[in-house]
Amino acid sequence: MATAYSPTNFVNPLSINTRSHDKPLFDPLKTTTSFLGSTHKLRPTSLQFNQPDTHRRSAVVAVSDVVKEKKVKSSSNLLITKEEGLELYEDMILGRAFEDMCAQMYYRGKMFGFVHLYNGQEAVSTGFIRLLKKEDSVVSTYRDHVHALSKGVPAREVMSELFGRTTGCCRGQGGSMHMFSKEHNLLGGFAFIGEGIPVATGAAFSSKYRREVLKEADCDHVTLAFFGDGTCNNGQFFECLNMAALWKLPIVFVVENNLWAIGMSHLRATSDPQIYKKGPAFGMPGVHVDGMDVLKVREVAQEAIGRARRGEGPTLVECETYRFRGHSLADPDELRDPDEKARYAARDPITALKKHLIESKLASEAELKAIEKKIEEVVEDAVEFADASPHPARSQLLENVFADPKGFGIGPDGRYRCEDPKFTEGTAHV
Amino acid sequence: MLGIIRQKMTAGLSPAMRIRPVASALRSYSSAAKEINVREALNSALDEEMSADPKVFLMGEEVGEYQGAYKISKGLLDKYGPERVLDTPITEAGFTGIGVGAAYYGLKPVVEFMTFNFAMQAIDHIINSAAKSNYMSAGQINVPIVFRGPNGAAAGVGAQHSHCYAAWYASCPGLKVLSPYSSEDARGLLKAAIRDPDPVVFLENELLYGESFPVSAEVLDSSFCLPIGKAKVMIEREGKDVTITAFSKMVGFSLKAAEILAKEGISAEVINLRSIRPLDRATINASVRKTNRLVTVEEGFPQHGVGAEICASVIEESFGYLDAAVERIAGADVPMPYAANLERMAVPQVEDIVRAAKRACYRSVPMAAVA
Numbered sequence: 001m002a003t004a005y006s007p008t009n010f011v012n013p014l015s016i017n018t019r020s021h022d023k024p025l026f027d028p029l030k031t032t033t034s035f036l037g038s039t040h041k042l043r044p045t046s047l048q049f050n051q052p053d054t055h056r057r058s059a060v061v062a063v064s065d066v067v068k069e070k071k072v073k074s075s076s077n078l079l080i081t082k083e084e085g086l087e088l089y090e091d092m093i094l095g096r097a098f099e100d101m102c103a104q105m106y107y108r109g110k111m112f113g114f115v116h117l118y119n120g121q122e123a124v125s126t127g128f129i130r131l132l133k134k135e136d137s138v139v140s141t142y143r144d145h146v147h148a149l150s151k152g153v154p155a156r157e158v159m160s161e162l163f164g165r166t167t168g169c170c171r172g173q174g175g176s177m178h179m180f181s182k183e184h185n186l187l188g189g190f191a192f193i194g195e196g197i198p199v200a201t202g203a204a205f206s207s208k209y210r211r212e213v214l215k216e217a218d219c220d221h222v223t224l225a226f227f228g229d230g231t232c233n234n235g236q237f238f239e240c241l242n243m244a245a246l247w248k249l250p251i252v253f254v255v256e257n258n259l260w261a262i263g264m265s266h267l268r269a270t271s272d273p274q275i276y277k278k279g280p281a282f283g284m285p286g287v288h289v290d291g292m293d294v295l296k297v298r299e300v301a302q303e304a305i306g307r308a309r310r311g312e313g314p315t316l317v318e319c320e321t322y323r324f325r326g327h328s329l330a331d332p333d334e335l336r337d338p339d340e341k342a343r344y345a346a347r348d349p350i351t352a353l354k355k356h357l358i359e360s361k362l363a364s365e366a367e368l369k370a371i372e373k374k375i376e377e378v379v380e381d382a383v384e385f386a387d388a389s390p391h392p393a394r395s396q397l398l399e400n401v402f403a404d405p406k407g408f409g410i411g412p413d414g415r416y417r418c419e420d421p422k423f424t425e426g427t428a429h430v
Numbered sequence: 431m432l433g434i435i436r437q438k439m440t441a442g443l444s445p446a447m448r449i450r451p452v453a454s455a456l457r458s459y460s461s462a463a464k465e466i467n468v469r470e471a472l473n474s475a476l477d478e479e480m481s482a483d484p485k486v487f488l489m490g491e492e493v494g495e496y497q498g499a500y501k502i503s504k505g506l507l508d509k510y511g512p513e514r515v516l517d518t519p520i521t522e523a524g525f526t527g528i529g530v531g532a533a534y535y536g537l538k539p540v541v542e543f544m545t546f547n548f549a550m551q552a553i554d555h556i557i558n559s560a561a562k563s564n565y566m567s568a569g570q571i572n573v574p575i576v577f578r579g580p581n582g583a584a585a586g587v588g589a590q591h592s593h594c595y596a597a598w599y600a601s602c603p604g605l606k607v608l609s610p611y612s613s614e615d616a617r618g619l620l621k622a623a624i625r626d627p628d629p630v631v632f633l634e635n636e637l638l639y640g641e642s643f644p645v646s647a648e649v650l651d652s653s654f655c656l657p658i659g660k661a662k663v664m665i666e667r668e669g670k671d672v673t674i675t676a677f678s679k680m681v682g683f684s685l686k687a688a689e690i691l692a693k694e695g696i697s698a699e700v701i702n703l704r705s706i707r708p709l710d711r712a713t714i715n716a717s718v719r720k721t722n723r724l725v726t727v728e729e730g731f732p733q734h735g736v737g738a739e740i741c742a743s744v745i746e747e748s749f750g751y752l753d754a755a756v757e758r759i760a761g762a763d764v765p766m767p768y769a770a771n772l773e774r775m776a777v778p779q780v781e782d783i784v785r786a787a788k789r790a791c792y793r794s795v796p797m798a799a800v801a
Contacts, residue, residue, distance in 0.1 A: 137535075139531075170566060170567050170568045170570070171568035172568075173565055173566055173567075173568045174566040174567060174568070178566040178567075180563070180566060180567030180568075180570055180571055181570065182567070182570035182571055183570075187531070187534055187571070188559075188563070188566070188567070189566070190558070190559065191558075192554055192558060195527070195554060195555070195558060195559060197527070198523065198524050198525070198526065198527020198528050198530070198531060198555065199527050199528075199530055199531035199534065199555075199559055200531060201524070201527065201528045201531060202527060202528035202529060202530055202531020202532040202533070202534070202535075203531040203532070203534060203535055204531075205528055205531065205532050206531065206532040206534075206535035206536070206537045207535075209487070209513065209532065209537060210535075210537075212513060213484060213487075213513050213514060214484055214485065235523060236523045236524055236527065239519070239521035239523060239524025239525075240524050240527070240528070242519060242521070242524070243518070243519065243521065243524055243525065243528065246519070399568075399569070400564055400565050400568055400569040401564065401565050401603050401604050402564060402604070402606075402627075402628045403564055403569070403572035403574075403627040403628050404626065404627045404628060
């Protein structure tokens with residue numbers, strides 16, 4: 001269940017930096033010099049938490065400086081409080097446990113069709129979505145289970161939806177790739193890559209429209225669009241970067257660059273693999289962040305979401321992350337180098353956060369274990385609930401094709417308007 | 431191009447050329463003799479809906495400062511401002527998706543495509559994010575959006591600008607597909623489409639924009655709407671011998687054909703479909719049960735077209751009533767050629783409809799007039 005966040009509640013990490021104030025975290029005009037992306041990872045390197053690389057962009061340098069400084073400072077200057085830390089941990093554990101259970105259920109035949117799991121990328125979902133209000137919206141791709149969970153859709157409903165039961169969040173009609181929730185403002189779940197980006201831009205547009213044209217003064221809802229590296233070569237992505245920057249829409253474009261689009265490596269598919277550079281080309285800041293570190297992601301997310309909320313326009317955030325499993329449960333995953341997988345497995349975001357929480361004395365081993373146990377129970381309960389839920393009734397097949405099957409509306413007397421003999425006379429009130 | 435107009439002598443291609451017989455028949459039935467053209471009808475419908483509901487907004491290429499590529503949105507930018515009449519960049523996929531995303535949140539976008547040919551770049555959003563969303567989300571998210579623009583052949587614009595998409599969109603569940611013919615249709619159906627809570631594809635016709643039709647006072651009323659899903663039996667053309675179904679420009683041709691047939695003793699009933707999806711099978715079947723013969727007319731390609739669906743529906747439901755094989759008139763099964771004479775052959779003409787109706791009536795020589 002998402003709680004309300006406002007960025008001003010936190011200790012602003014930027015204030016403890018040694019940088020000068022005239023260099024903002026996101027500078028749309030800055031171009032980059034070196035790439036901290038996958039080319040780096042192709043060479044064997046150790047843990048990436050602090051890298052004293054002087055050629056890096058100012059934005060990324062700031063982030064890692066903060067991390068470096070944080071390690072040295074005392075507990076009073078931490079990026080997060082204990083409650084926040086535990087919440088982040090719980091959310092990531094929920095995502096991981098849920099996805100692992102999905103794999104199990106799939107191989108037992110309870111789940112079917114296309115199932116795309118999010119293992120390894122939890123830091124991105126948790127880092128961004130836990131900062132949103134309930135009214136903010138999230139648009140995702142087919143890899144959307146964990147986005148749904150982070151946004152607040154109950155695990156029971158997601159699991160039922162995956163089992164195709166009528167108690168699912170879409171009554172079994174959407175499935176793994178089409179999670180919708182009006183209550184939690186999760187706008188899907190799109191199977192076509194790039195399809196969600198214009199829809200997210202439209203949701204951001206409606207937020208701005210409601211504030212400016214419909215005069216709902218407090219409507220400052222932000223939209224997050226999640227998509228992958230493969231999508232960044234798709235035309236719709238660029239069309240929306242252009243329009244979002246042109247109309248200054250309150251949206252954050254979050255690239256979950258996990259380096260692989262099924263079996264196509266990002267480097268083989270892209271002329272310039274540094275995706276964040278494409279932001280400044282359209283007049284918005286482009287930021288690259290280590291997507292395996294939830295605290296770094298969260299810091300960048302705070303700034304980007306804050307920008308959008310204040311009406312300063314969109315941001316493009318490239319999160320370098322990795323999926324531990326194949327593209328989907330049907331993918332044999334033979335093309336990826338096992339060494340690469342091992343390197344990223346060593347940077348597992350959950351282990352990293354656990355280590356950080358314990359080392360900075362924010363939480364004890366026992367508390368974290370308790371959270372893990374609790375989540376295990378939640379996920380098992382979700383499976384039992386889904387298993388016990390009924391399949392959709394036959395009559396459900398033809399329902400919900402239209403909001404209004406007879407076309408344009410039920411009149412005030414409860415009957416369909418087009419059956420009213422006076423319908424075309426010009427006296428029908430709407 | 432003028433050569434075609436002189437040859438055609440049929441549906442008026444400019445405001446100056448009216449369909450005289452039809453106009454005289456209509457004048458006798460309408461209560462007021464005011465005439466407006468389809469362009470004005472659409473413009474006034476958009477204007478009234480935008481002023482009634484602040485959530486309605488228009489977006490598309492050239493709808494604002496250029497006053498609309500075909501001047502349909504003339505004057506709207508001045509009246510409602512750039513926040514509600516949005517000139518978009520040339521990014522069909524992008525701005526159609528933006529419209530759908532806005533509609534998810536209860537705004538009511540009217541997305542204009544310069545022609546529906548360009549909508550092919552956005553068809554993913556029309557079908558996958560608009561049409562299917564209410565179903566995929568089990569009723570949580572409906573999409574009150576209208577996609578409109580000219581559809582079908584114009585004059586001499588070539589293969590890539592002349593495709594008719596009625597059959598494409600009408601095959602997809604979750605969409606409502608409308609195609610007006612007269613000004614009354616245009617006004618009533620566009621208003622209904624904007625008020626409708628589901629995605630509506632509104633197929634206009636470029637050559638009809640300039641054509642004027644008489645409208646009564648109730649049509650000009652600001653709450654005038656036509657029901658979606660109901661076809662109209664053209665009142666000036668009720669008949670007993672053969673049913674001719676058509677939509678959009680072909681209604682005009684069918685009416686002309688019916689005139690010619692009447693002189694030869696064949697009384698043809700012309701049905702203006704208005705709504706391609708949902709198709710008004712009840713009206714069509716009732717008419718065929720009365721006349722026992724069917725001719726379907728459309729401008730698009732024949733295979734899997736609108737006529738194919740109507741024929742199948744009639745054969746399934748009224749087989750015993752048919753006295754002749756069903757006749758389908760459609761555009762030629764080729765991409766639209768450019769040369770004027772070839773284009774004329776590729777699109778149904780009045781003579782084709784007359785010939786088909788006569789074939790359905792087994793007569794190729796005129797008969798004495800029957801009562």
